[in-house]
Amino acid sequence: MTVTREMGFADIPELYGRMTGDEKHEWAAASTLPVLWVLYDRVLDVAPDRVDDPARDRFLLSKGHGPMAYYAVLAAKGFLDPSLLDTWTAWDSPLGLHPDRVLVPGVEIGSGSLGHGLPIAVGTALGLGLQGGEQRVVVLVGDGELDEGSNHEAIALAGRLGLERLTVVVVDNASGTHGWPGGVAARFAVEGWEATTVDGRDQDALHEALLTPHVGTPLAVVAEVR
Amino acid sequence: MNTMREVFARTVTEAMETDPRVVVVLAEISRDVFPTTDRVINVGIREQAMVGVGAGLALSGLRPVVHSYAPFLVERPFEQIKLDFGHQDVGGVLVSVGASYDDPGWGRTHQAPGDVALIDTLPGWTVHVPGHPDEVGPLLRTALAGDDRVYLRLSLRTNSRAYPVTEGFTVVRRGRSGVVVAVGPVLDRVLEATADTDVTVLYAATVRPFDAEGLRRAVHAADHADVLLVEPYLEGTSTRLVTEALADLPARVRSLGVQREAELRAYGTAEDHDAAHDLDALGVAAAVRRMFGHGGQA
Numbered sequence: 001m002t003v004t005r006e007m008g009f010a011d012i013p014e015l016y017g018r019m020t021g022d023e024k025h026e027w028a029a030a031s032t033l034p035v036l037w038v039l040y041d042r043v044l045d046v047a048p049d050r051v052d053d054p055a056r057d058r059f060l061l062s063k064g065h066g067p068m069a070y071y072a073v074l075a076a077k078g079f080l081d082p083s084l085l086d087t088w089t090a091w092d093s094p095l096g097l098h099p100d101r102v103l104v105p106g107v108e109i110g111s112g113s114l115g116h117g118l119p120i121a122v123g124t125a126l127g128l129g130l131q132g133g134e135q136r137v138v139v140l141v142g143d144g145e146l147d148e149g150s151n152h153e154a155i156a157l158a159g160r161l162g163l164e165r166l167t168v169v170v171v172d173n174a175s176g177t178h179g180w181p182g183g184v185a186a187r188f189a190v191e192g193w194e195a196t197t198v199d200g201r202d203q204d205a206l207h208e209a210l211l212t213p214h215v216g217t218p219l220a221v222v223a224e225v226r
Numbered sequence: 227m228n229t230m231r232e233v234f235a236r237t238v239t240e241a242m243e244t245d246p247r248v249v250v251v252l253a254e255i256s257r258d259v260f261p262t263t264d265r266v267i268n269v270g271i272r273e274q275a276m277v278g279v280g281a282g283l284a285l286s287g288l289r290p291v292v293h294s295y296a297p298f299l300v301e302r303p304f305e306q307i308k309l310d311f312g313h314q315d316v317g318g319v320l321v322s323v324g325a326s327y328d329d330p331g332w333g334r335t336h337q338a339p340g341d342v343a344l345i346d347t348l349p350g351w352t353v354h355v356p357g358h359p360d361e362v363g364p365l366l367r368t369a370l371a372g373d374d375r376v377y378l379r380l381s382l383r384t385n386s387r388a389y390p391v392t393e394g395f396t397v398v399r400r401g402r403s404g405v406v407v408a409v410g411p412v413l414d415r416v417l418e419a420t421a422d423t424d425v426t427v428l429y430a431a432t433v434r435p436f437d438a439e440g441l442r443r444a445v446h447a448a449d450h451a452d453v454l455l456v457e458p459y460l461e462g463t464s465t466r467l468v469t470e471a472l473a474d475l476p477a478r479v480r481s482l483g484v485q486r487e488a489e490l491r492a493y494g495t496a497e498d499h500d501a502a503h504d505l506d507a508l509g510v511a512a513a514v515r516r517m518f519g520h521g522g523q524a
Contacts (some may be wrong), residue, residue, distance in 0.1 A: 054287060101316050106284070110313050113305060119275045120310055123251075123290075126267060130249065131287065150306075153275035202515020 007076040009037055009059045013135035015072040018085035019095075026068075031173045031225040032061075033069040034141065038206045039138060039169075049077040051106045057135050058124055060109045062097040062117020063142040063171065071095055103208050117141060117147025118168060122158045125166040125218075134225075136165050138210075139162065143172040143184055153185075159191035166218040167210065168193075171200060173225040188220035200225035230380035231323050233362040235259040238291055241370045246396045247289040248370055251280045255294045256323070258307045277303040281310035284318050289370060296322035296338035296379070304344060312348050317373040319366070323362060325381035326459050326484050327499045334491070339484035345377045346434065353434035355410035355458065360388035361431050377434075382413035383458065383496060389429055394437035397444065401425040403518045404452030407443045407468070409433055411506065412456045419510035423518050425454075435459075435466055438471035451477035454517050456510060460484050461503075480517055 006017075009123045014032065017023030025031065030186065040046070045057045061070055068088075080095075087093035094103035098112030108124075111117055121139035128135050158166055170184050180187060185195040194214035199207040200223030209221045228236075235256065242248045242265055250266045253276040260266045267283075269276050273294060280290035292299065299322045300307065311318055326339040345351050352374060354365045362380065368391075369376040389396050393405065398417065401424040408416035409430045420427060426444045430437065445451050449473055457463055461483030468479050485503050493503065500506040504513065 058285075100313075110309070113309055115274075115280060116306065116309055118313075119278025119306070120282040120285065122275065123279035123284075124286045125282070126279065127249070127283040127286025128286045130265060130283075150274040150278065153269070153272035154278065157272060157275055157279075158271050 002014070009041070009076075011076050011170045012037070012072050014205050015075050015082060015085060016068055018077060018082065019068050019071065019088040027072070029169050030066065030069040032063065032066070033073070034201050034203050035140065035169050035206050035223050036069055036073045036169060038203050038210065040073050042085070042207050043210050044138065050108065051079070053099045053132075055135060058107070058108050058121070058128075058137045060111075060121050060124070060137070061099060061107070062109070062111050062121075062137040062139050062161075063114070066109030067095075067097070067099045070099060074104070074106055080104070110199070114145040115150040118151050118154040121166060121168075122154050122161075122163060125163045126161070129163075129165065130175070136167065138167045138169060142175060143170055143180065144175040146170065146180065146184065147176055155188060155193070156191050158189070159193050161216045162192070162216045164214060164216055168218065168220045169210075170220065170222045171225060172222050173200075178221060183222070185220060186224045193218050193220045195220040195222065197222040197224060199223075228359050229382060230258065230356060230359045230362050230384070231256065233359045234293075234321055234366060234380060235380075237363045237366045238370070241367065245289070245370065247287070248291065249283050249288045250291045250293065251276050251283065253263050253294050253298065255298070270272055272304055273298045273303045277306035278310050280318050281306070281314055281316055282332070284311070284316035285314065285369055289373070290318045291321060291370070292318055293323075294322045295336060296324040296341050296489065297336060300341040300344055300377075302339060307345075308348055311375055312350065313380070317375050318376060319369045319376045321366075321378045321380060325383065326377060327496055328382040330499050331493045333493065339460045341379065341459060342433065342457075343375075349397045350375050351434055352432065354378045354432050355381045355411050356380070356431045357385040357410040357429070358388035359384060361391055364391040365431065379459075381411050381458070385414045389431065391431060393432065393442075395428040395430045395440040397426065398429045399425070400425040400447070401427075402449045404448050404450045404454070405441065406514065407452045409455075409457045409464070412458050412510075415500070415505070415507045416456050418507040419514050421486055422513050425514070425518055429499065436464060436467040436471070438467060441468065441471045445472060445475065445477070451475040452517055453477060453479050454513060455479065455481045457481070457483040458505070463488060469488060478517070480513060482513055
């Protein structure tokens with residue numbers, strides 16, 4: 001590990017630019033960046049030297065498309081050597097256009113095909129519970145991704161099972177063609193989830209939402225990014 | 227005699243008493259044959275979630291047993307099998323019932339002759355096709371103790387006797403004219419069909435990995451490199467592995483199985499379907515005569 005100082009949010013543009021060649025604009029448009037930063041900076045109990053620790057929290061990036069913000073955050077937090085970002089999408093790079101858990105330390109699931117992360121997160125939450133752990137399981141999906149029916153199997157199931165350790169963050173940039181009349185949060189609330197909607201670019205609001213008390217139910221945080 | 231499904235449920239239930247890793251995921255089907263415990267998770271009629279939940283349990287360090295009727299376990303959530311188990315590189319034990327046409331009165335929706343062929347498109351899966359309930363216990367106990375990816379295909383069709391579970395093929399009968407490979411519950415029919423023919427009969431309750439070395443040994447011991455493959459699912463599913471095993475020989479290979487050409491819109495009994503696919507003793511015997519009769523000339 002060549003990280004010699006602790007990096008912060010201010011380092012993200014440069015890290016992002018090492019992949020895309022653009023430090024000025026693209027990172028700021030990344031809809032997932034604020035919530036990824038809040039999760040890794042303030043919420044998740046994870047660390048680069050604990051990627052195999054059973055007691056770590058689990059973060060599952062289900063919306064694997066456009067993972068540059070994720071890689072940048074992982075690099076800033078010491079999971080990835082920043083120089084690896086320069087190899088992005090090269091033949092022997094661990095960093096592809098979709099993340100692969102087998103190749104990247106700290107990545108909990110490989111994703112890319114939509115609608116897989118939430119059902120897996122339900123299973124992970126159940127499994128950690130059976131083993132008596134206290135870990136939190138957080139899965140990030142997109143509003144467009146919610147089109148996939150597999151999510152709705154998992155939303156109903158997690159609600160009925162009252163999976164308290166499970167949190168879903170829906171990054172809602174209104175990208176779904178047919179949309180969600182009445183709002184995304186209502187889909188979770190009707191299934192018995194605690195559900196809250198916040199400004200997806202307001203890091204303090206995201207932080208507060210991710211700490212919303214929820215007893216005996218899973219938590220959905222809808223992060224609106226417009 | 228207990229059915230394969232009953233042996234499956236009993237074996238898993240016993241394993242759960244001693245192995246805290248073992249956990250079961252169901253989608254309603256077979257919910258009544260498992261005990262009520264927090265380690266038997268019935269997700270409702272949600273097969274994509276069933277497979278995804280199984281993979282998530284594996285990621286948390288447990289050994290999931292994921293079970294349903296074959297089309298709803300393998301075909302409907304196939305991408306979940308490919309990605310949530312394979313791509314995530316975690317293990318699990320998938321156990322199906324229903325096979326190719328165990329309950330033909332239910333029609334095409336409940337038939338999965340393509341299940342093994344589908345699993346065969348994915349790397350790293352062991353595939354067991356037991357031919358007798360007594361073979362299920364040993365196969366399953368080994369699978370539960372491991373951490374790899376296993377597909378166990380259970381059926382109501384059974385042979386009259388079980389064979390000891392081994393890693394490779396079992397030589398049931400030795401002969402000179404060639405080799406017949408019988409997979410799982412077709413063995414009795416193959417033995418009846420070859421009763422008057424001087425052929426070696428190999429029995430396989432495990433088809434992946436494929437015992438290429440065992441097949442080569444049997445072929446080399448015969449006078450002709452003629453192989454008839456009889457599988458209880460889609461015809462030709464293992465043909466590529468037979469031809470690869472015999473790549474350096476001028477071999478003749480023929481495959482019997484559930485025929486591919488057309489959807490068979492008929493009900494009746496499983497035996498009726500065997501006959502329609504030339505998978506009954508009569509149909510197998512005809513193929514045996516064509517391949518091994520008259521000095522081995524077709």
